[in-house]
Amino acid sequence: METEKIVGTLVGESTSKEFRLAVTPEAIREQDIIAVDATLNETEESGELKEIRIWAKVQRIERINPFFPAEAGHELAETQTEPMDTVLSLSREIVSAVCQVLGYEQLTGGWSGKLESLRYPPKPATRAYDPDSKDLKRVLVGKLEDESKSAINIATLSNRDNVDVEVDGHAIVTRHLAILAMTGTGKSWTARRIIEQLSAKSYPMVIFDPHGDYTGLGKIPSLSNKVNRYHATLPIFEEEADTAAQIIGNLASNPLSSAMIALFGDLFDASRRFYEAEGDERIKRINWLANRLNDDQIRNGIKPNLWLIANIADAAVQSKSDASDGNTNDVEYLRQICWENLPSVKGVALQTLAGIYKRARRAASQLHKMETVNQRIAGESQPMPQNREELVQYGKISVISLAGYTGDFQATIYSIIAEELFEAKVNERLQLPFLLLLEEAHHFVPGRGPSPAQQQSIAITQQIAREGRKFHIGLVVISQRPSRLDETTLSQCNSYIIMRMINPTDQTFVKRVIESLGEEEASLLPDLEVGEALLSGQMVNFPILVKMKEPESRGGPGGTNAFDHLKEVHDREVRDQVRSG
């Protein structure tokens, strides 16, 4: 059985918020949780004493040697002398710790794990001790002990790896979570651990994955049947005509002129209508288009994309050309099925339409390249379902790969999907609760200078952050640049996992926005080790320093050592050469 180790004695002035401890050397570390037993008067009238245990966190440890003068240090340095080789005293160090009171637990009437606010300071000269793991775990878990279905096991105490830290999964999926850390310190690792744990509870999740960090999720046995991977396509037809025109201009690196924009609305509507037909009518239209443009590839099918817009524009220009030669059949056909006022497009407008065609084709080509990269990174994946509500399924994780797309496209794709899911939930078409996980969130919900696409994604994210709880939509935002995140979104997160952070702007921002993060905890941020994290907010009883547990799944290729990767590729090349003789 574990014995409680005495770690120090209360000295000096203690308050109900803080006390100072004369520390047994090497007995504690900063961020350790310690306990002090005390008695409190039950009520003033009864005078009955109740036994309590005060829980506190070691915020700061100070160590001085009063017999070692600073000036001696200078002399030692100058003469390169080892202090042990002199008469200096090195043994009489004074170690003291400043401890923050977390609350107290009543010892009588059974352990609750629930901490109450202390209103009377602990007694000076009381001994503080290192609680045994069982007690410590009970306090860390708090009410979760009775609600184990909510507990998710994600970490161990940083200074005591035999103590598991379970957090409140309910708080995560309903009150939103932010995972903030500089790159390479374990945020995706942390996110994967949480995803795996929530998946074990069959919670539906939709992950927006801009860099392929979650490609390995489906490769572990426990998740193999739970993960659906999707490669994203830009649903251009779901955009407004103006937005679609802007996208084409951006992709073609040549914005559409005002005349083009004026005409583009008709073209866009015509393309939509052309696509709307189903069954034989669609086949008929496809064949017409393939014949009109003399392009057999079209016979393989059409999609609601930029290629279709370009092709409709091209078909319209060619049909108008035929019409000028007296053959008005195709113009008439288009007028009937999708473009009512095409006959009135004449002269300069026709040249404008030809210009749109060129830009749309170039844009389609660029977008195709992005889609190709996206599909390659997404690996074994399927196209996005037409019905986005299918992304949310009991016990399933939908990973939407956004890799390969530019930031604006990623934001656009995300906001379209998020809006649709939110609306489906509000309108009760979608019954299941779900969690949206937004990796590299600063690209989707930036705090400053958003592009039009990002403005749209900020709006829907803020709405989900504010109102999601009512509709059982949870949000996890993950970012390596918290200071670039939208403050409103971040402040709506009620739980935080904060990992190593060196950038001073990020640190300041985090300190300002996260109220539950104390000054002492904030000062730890630049010194945290990889995998270490501060847990704060509603998912924990009080802020604690933990070591995140390793997820079962592996991350994307970025996690592989560069030299290992080089060797692997080279070995493969050599093998191929040998085989080919």
Next chain:
Amino acid sequence: MNTKSIGTVIPNEEAQGDSMETNELLTGNDVQEDLLRQPQLMMETLSVAENLRDNYIRNTARFINHLRRAMDRDNKEGQEISILQTYSVVDAAWEEFQNELVSFIDGGIGQTELSQVPTLLRVGSYEVHVGERDMAERENFGYYPVIFGDLEGGSKERRDFPDIIRITAELLGGLSALFRNPGLRVLMFHGPLVYLMNGYAGHTPFTEADIDLFLKHYSGDQDQAKQFKEEFLNEARLDIYPAMAEGRSDEWISCRLFEPLAWIAFLYRKLISEAKTREPRPIIAGVVERGRSREFCEKVLLERVFRSLRQKGNENYFNEMFGLSNLTSPKNLMDVLGYTDNLFLPLLLDTGEYSEHWEMNKSSGLGSGEIRLPEESGSSTVDFSCLREDNQFGFPPVKGTYIRVGENTEPIRVEVFSELGESQVEEAVRRVYLYSRLLPNYGFPVGLDIADKFAHVPNWMTRAYDKMIRHTLGGSLQKGAISEADMRRVLVRAIYMTPRDWFLRPTVKG
């Protein structure tokens, strides 16, 4: 070891090589600047006679300038009598002193808020094994508390009562360290190794209970403590008390009294006799940081200066310089001009240099005095001269030297027992220099500073004692145990309120 002679007589080849360095010190402006860096001199300027003030610094600078020139010239010419021999220990290094066990001793006095009378004494000891890596083996701290009120002997009404207790306690602390550690290499005291004892003569003797109280703290071996006492009482019976208290020695012995000075002298002799049995002999030293001692300059340096002046027929050198007529001897010169060792030596010693040692005069002032025995109202005459250093049972002779340990600090005085051999001075000084280099701004051995901090009586201890006194006296007042009116009034004021409270209450009656 490098030696350098700033002055005459003893030819010293190495010293010749340093003449250029000395020459650099010879300009009047340099000397004046050096002088102005001596805060003590500025203070002295204010205390000398008004007619001397205007030219005090300038003339002192001239004298030092001449002294340096004369020393340099004599040095070059190889004169027979050196005005001042100095030695350098800048080559001292910690490698020499590895594995040495060193003990530092210092005493601290605490006062309560109730009165300014000292109430507590703590003697702290800090023992360190140089080079030892195992912290449990490396350092050992000890402290020995004495509550003055527990002692029956000593004259508590005298201002130097705490000092006599402190000297006794420190000495016992040193003896304890020596007996406790057969391998002790260095025993270092904060302050003079032997005090000017005539100032402490005349205290009421300690009773055996007092000595038991001391020995209880300092001796781990009660048989040895008992042997100490009996050994002293036997010496006292046979030789010391008959010489000291003619006609009353039997009474002193029958009461088993411990005359403080005789007892202290006995402890010094025990320290030396024990050290003599050790090989190598422990270095026992006292280190004095500041003070107004002038013995070295008066008895050694200026004696030689005046002799040199007489030799050159320049007897009126100082009178002409200062426009006086009575500056005809070292004593007069120092009396009138307020010169001290600490004023001259910073100007004559370079960092890492120490002066030639001299036999200090610690006990020649002991003569007849008065002593009142415990619980006796009157006093009787006693003769303390038997405790002079030339007596078998007297205080031991002591050698002194000054060493300058840093560029910006005054030289400190190191005292050693003459009986422990010639090498004690140099051995002690090399260590003092090295220990002090670790405290360059203070310029004092760091181990003694550590012992000093450790011996310091903390405020909480004196406050607690203060409360205990208040409580006890308060209880006595309540019980009517104190009946005398004036005493009651004083106690009420001291215990219950500040003087301000007292005087602001017009209705209070004594």
